[in-house]
Every structure is written in C-alpha cells, then in structure tokens.
Amino acid sequence: MSEPQTAGPQLSRGEFGLLILGLLGRREMYGYEIVAELRRSSEGAIDLPEGTVYPALRRLERDGLIGGHWVEVAGGAPRRRYYRLTTQGEKALALGREDWLRFKSAADAVLGS
Amino acid sequence: MSEPQTAGPQLSRGEFGLLILGLLGRREMYGYEIVAELRRSSEGAIDLPEGTVYPALRRLERDGLIGGHWVEVAGGAPRRRYYRLTTQGEKALALGREDWLRFKSAADAVLGS
DNA sequence: CAGACTACCTAGAGTCTCTAGGTACGGGCG
DNA sequence: CGCCCGTACCTAGAGACTCTAGGTAGTCTG
Secondary structure (H helix, E strand, C coil), X not given: CCCCCCCCCCCCCCHHHHHHHHHHXXXXXXXXXXXXXXXXXXXCCCCCCHHHHHHHHHHHHHCCCEEEEEEXXXXXXXXXXXXXXCHHXXXXXXXXXXXXXXXXXXXXXHHCC | CCCCCCCCCCCXXXXXXXXXXXXXXXXXXXXXXXHHHHHHHCCCCCCCCHHHHHHHHHHHHHCCCEEEEEECCCCCCCCEEEEEECHHHXXXXXXXXXXXXXXHHHHHHHHCC
C-alpha cells in the first residue's frame, strides 16, 4: 500500500488520527489539550473521549508520525506529554489532507449534498 | 443513538453504511451493482471490496434500515438480491446526511481545508 | 478448455473506537 | 476534615467495522 489513489484502506480507518495530525500541524500540544481543542475548534461536533485520543497518540508515535516529550509543570500540576509532527508526520498530513478532499467530494457525490 | 448532537459514535463508524444508504436513496439496487455504482459515482475514489459491501448490507438489513428481495434473472444469470430503503432507513439517511455535513465542516475546520 | 464475468457468500485477522474504570495531586466548600 | 471537581495521564476489554482471501456456480468467449 503506497499508491495515493484508490487502493487500500479508505479513510475512516485512522480518520481521527488525521484530525490529530491536523491539530498538531498548527502547534505542539498535549493529549488533554487535544481533546479540548478538538471539541472547541469543531464547535462541539467532534468530541473524542480520552480513551480514544491517548491510544491514538501512542499509535501515531509508534508509527513515527509524531514525537512526544514530557514537560513538568510548576505547582504540582500533572506533567504533560507534548507532541509535535515529525517530518514523516508532515508528509502523512499532506497526503491525508488530499485523501480527505477526495473522500469528501466522493461522499458528497454519493450523498448528493 | 438518538441525540443528533455531539454524543455517541462519531461517524466513521458505519460511514460506508451511510454511503450505501445514500445510493439506495436514489433507487433499488443489488450488492454487486452497489460496488460498481459506488466506484462510478465517486469517480474511483471509493472502491469498496465485496467483502466489505456484502456484510454491510446484511447489517443494514438486520437493523431494519433496508429490505432485500431476491430477483431471478433470465438466461441462467445469477439471481440478485435487490435492496431498498425502509421508512426507518430513510430517517437514518436524513440523520446521517446531517451528521455528515456537521462532521465535514468540523473536519475542515480542524484540517484547515 | 481456460479464463473472464456476473453474483452471491464466508471466516478470520487486524484495527479502531468507546466504556469504564484507575492513578495522582491540588483547590474549594461546607 | 471530607468530598468533589479539575488537571493529566493511563489501561483492559468489549464491540464494531474493514479487508484479505478465498469459495460456489453458471454463462460466455476465444
């Protein structure tokens, strides 16, 4: 699976992963923040539970698309694991955006919206 | 699932089911035809294997969203199972379209496209 | 006769999402 | 003080879906 065209998994496989990459394309963020930011910047339409986001972050890191590092926070607050896109992650985001655009107009064509 | 808002599964769960409902909203179709029509009307962007479509049809029928009936074809050709939307399926399609529109603009907001 | 095409089907592996918790610390409130 | 809320991380397990890789069966074509 490497051809960016019609073959392979069809989006909706790792779609939320793409959304996370999209956020991290803006700036470094940590998991808990991603949950809130996803909700905020989608105006509540996307509200992923932590149990979805944390495993997704681990997968993305395992696959080399993002890199994480721990940051201690003053005042005894819980430490945060900040993530940023790797070079590979930036490529994946660019490809993912294309896939998304393709899928979007395809679905619109099918759904007639 | 009943609240049309933020709760519950986030689309991308049963997304292809929605696409199938979208096709069947136009006219009656059978499985093999759906595979081809999905490919055609999405201009190749969506190309689901039969192993995805047939189980999806069974689920949709099991859940009462579509109804199927066998049609014999002249000339010894394989019989076809035609499906159409039930009343419940039409409702689900309408709700699904709304979900899709919401998800689409949310994802666009996140991805910046 | 081999191969392609129509049409249906399944089992099993793999992946993802979500529920439902748990850990730990600090602050506010009665 | 006890309790709950908020921050921030985590996991196990169930459930759902997608895909691969087949299989069946008949027809048609070279």
